Amino acid sequence: MLLRTLLLICLAVPACGTADNSPPPIKLEYPAGGPPLNEHFSFYVLNVDKQDATLVDVDADMPAHKHGILTDPSIELQEDGRYRVDGMLLHMPGDWEIYLDLQYANGAVHRQTIPLILEH
Amino acid sequence: MTRLRLAAALLAAGACVGGLGLNSLDSQEPEADGPLRFTERERSIIQTLSPLPPLPQQASNRWADDPAAARFGQRLFYDARLSREGDRSCASCHSPGLGWSDGLPRAEGRNGALIRNSPSLLHSGYQRWLFWDGRADSLWAQVQWPLEHPDEMGFARADLVRLLARDASLRRDYEELFGPLPEGAADAERFRPGGRPPLPRPSDPFNPAPSLEQLAETDPGHAAWLAMSEADRRAASEVLSRCAKAIEAFERRLVPGPSAFDRFVEGLREDDAQKQGALSRSAQRGLRIFVGKGNCVNCHFSPLLSGGEFHNIGLAVAAGEPFDAGRPDGINTVRVDPMNGRGEFSDAQEWASNVKLRYLRYDEHTFGAYKAPTLRNAAVSAPYMHDGRFATLEEVVRFYVELPGLPPVGHREETLLPVPLDEGEIQDLVAFLESLRGTPVDEQLRRPLEPTEDD
Numbered sequence: 001m002l003l004r005t006l007l008l009i010c011l012a013v014p015a016c017g018t019a020d021n022s023p024p025p026i027k028l029e030y031p032a033g034g035p036p037l038n039e040h041f042s043f044y045v046l047n048v049d050k051q052d053a054t055l056v057d058v059d060a061d062m063p064a065h066k067h068g069i070l071t072d073p074s075i076e077l078q079e080d081g082r083y084r085v086d087g088m089l090l091h092m093p094g095d096w097e098i099y100l101d102l103q104y105a106n107g108a109v110h111r112q113t114i115p116l117i118l119e120h
Numbered sequence: 121m122t123r124l125r126l127a128a129a130l131l132a133a134g135a136c137v138g139g140l141g142l143n144s145l146d147s148q149e150p151e152a153d154g155p156l157r158f159t160e161r162e163r164s165i166i167q168t169l170s171p172l173p174p175l176p177q178q179a180s181n182r183w184a185d186d187p188a189a190a191r192f193g194q195r196l197f198y199d200a201r202l203s204r205e206g207d208r209s210c211a212s213c214h215s216p217g218l219g220w221s222d223g224l225p226r227a228e229g230r231n232g233a234l235i236r237n238s239p240s241l242l243h244s245g246y247q248r249w250l251f252w253d254g255r256a257d258s259l260w261a262q263v264q265w266p267l268e269h270p271d272e273m274g275f276a277r278a279d280l281v282r283l284l285a286r287d288a289s290l291r292r293d294y295e296e297l298f299g300p301l302p303e304g305a306a307d308a309e310r311f312r313p314g315g316r317p318p319l320p321r322p323s324d325p326f327n328p329a330p331s332l333e334q335l336a337e338t339d340p341g342h343a344a345w346l347a348m349s350e351a352d353r354r355a356a357s358e359v360l361s362r363c364a365k366a367i368e369a370f371e372r373r374l375v376p377g378p379s380a381f382d383r384f385v386e387g388l389r390e391d392d393a394q395k396q397g398a399l400s401r402s403a404q405r406g407l408r409i410f411v412g413k414g415n416c417v418n419c420h421f422s423p424l425l426s427g428g429e430f431h432n433i434g435l436a437v438a439a440g441e442p443f444d445a446g447r448p449d450g451i452n453t454v455r456v457d458p459m460n461g462r463g464e465f466s467d468a469q470e471w472a473s474n475v476k477l478r479y480l481r482y483d484e485h486t487f488g489a490y491k492a493p494t495l496r497n498a499a500v501s502a503p504y505m506h507d508g509r510f511a512t513l514e515e516v517v518r519f520y521v522e523l524p525g526l527p528p529v530g531h532r533e534e535t536l537l538p539v540p541l542d543e544g545e546i547q548d549l550v551a552f553l554e555s556l557r558g559t560p561v562d563e564q565l566r567r568p569l570e571p572t573e574d575d
Binding site: 037038040064065066067068069070071072073074086087089091092093094120 | 164165168417418419421422427428429430475476478479480481483485486531533534535
C-alpha cells in the first residue's frame, strides 16, 4: 500500500515564544512509512516534558466529515520522557487532524492540532 | 485498425492530457478499444485495490485454517438439524447459488422478515467486524446469533450437544478435532431441550437487561438453561464455540478467484495492454469515476474494496420500519459478548490479540452508521444496503447521484455529496462494479459434503 503523508511535526505552543532559549517544539514519531491507513498503530510524542506539560489526551477528527476516530487511544509516559500512544486508527483516507491535549503547570489545558493527509 | 491509429495519433500528439481530456477522446471515439490512459494519481490509487492479500490471521480461533475443521464446519453449515424445526441451515440465508446470501431484501426468519439484509459470506474471513452493526468480532462469535435467535434458526446449544452425541459421524468428527464431548452429552436431563442463554445484550441503568430468572419466566429455552448446572452450561457453550470455530474455518475458504478487475490491475502494473483488456472500456471509465469524482474509494478502499468500518450514508427510514441505531448497538453488544475475542472461549484472550476491542470507542457519530460492505462480488449478492432496499447496482449508483432524503438518526457523512453523473457514466460505474465478480469458489464448497465410507 502506497502511503504518502504530509506531516506537520513542529508545533507552535502558546506558552512558548520564539526566543533562542524557547523549549523545543512537540514532535511526533510515527511508524516507519508513516501512519498506516485503517490499521491500528502506535506512535510517540516527544518534548512534552520540555514544555513543562503533561500529555493528558489524544484524539483525532476528520473535520470535513464531522466525525472522528473510532478508538480511544491510550497514553503511557516512557522513562525517556516520550509518550507512547497506542490504539490509534485512522480508518479513512483524507484530511485528518491529530489533537494533543497538553496540561501545563498552571492547570490549563491547551490543544495542539497536527494536520495530516492520509492517502491510499 | 484505422480507429486505433487515429486514437494513437491523438494520444501521441498530446491532444488528451488528464482525465477530462481522455473522457473527451472517449466520447469522440466511442468504438475505440484498448485501455484508457490513467493519470499517475489514478494509477497509484487503482494499484492499492488489487490483488487481494492472504486472509488475515485469526488468533481467537486456533482451528481457523485447519482443513479438517473446515470440513466439519461445512457439514454443520449445510445441516438443517441445527434449527428448531429442522427446516433451515446456515445455507438457507447464505446460499451458494445466491451469492452466499438469500436474494431477499431482508432475511426470512421463523416469524417473518428480519430487520436487515443477509450479507454475503464471500470474503467474510477478511472482515474486522461481522453484521451490519459489527456486533461480533469474529465469524465464530457471529454464529451464535442466527443459530439461537428465536426469529432465525431458533436452535439451542444444549440441543447441539445432544445432536453431536447421538450422531455417530458428527461425534467422530467433533471428537477428532476437539476431544471428547462433555460427560452426559446425550442426557436430556443434563443438557435440557431448548437450553440456551440469552443472546448478548448490554445493560445500563436506563435500560437494564433482564436477568436470566426474569427471562426464564416467559421463555422455555431460558428456563431450561437455568435448570442446567453451571458446569453443563459452560460445557454446552464450549461445544457451541468449537462448532462455530469449525464453521468459521469453512467460511474462511469462501474466497472467489481473481476478477476481471484484478487482471486489469495486473496489466496496469505490468503495462500489459492485453491484460488490461480484461476490463471493458465502459468499466474502465467507471473505474475512473470510482477513484475520481465519484469518491467511492473513500469508503470502499484497499483490496477488499471496503475499510470494514461504519458510515452513515443518510438512508432515510422507510415508513413503518422500526428504529435502527446501527453501529452504536453493535459497539455496546460486542463488548459484553461472552464469545468475543477476550472471552473465556477465545484462543487468544490477551489484549495484544484484541486490539480492535481494547481501543473500541463508543461514539455518537456512529448513530445511523452501518458497515461498508466489500464490493467484490457485490454483483452476485443483490439486493443491497442494510435493509436490502435497492434491487440492483444501478439503483445503488442512482442513490449516490441524488442522495435523496435524510437519515433518521445521526448525520450523513458531511463530505458525501450528490455525484453528478450522466446516464452513460451511471452505466459505466455499474459496469465497473460488475467487473469485480471473481471466479466462483471451489465447487466442493458449494454443496453439503458427501458422507465418507465410514459414515
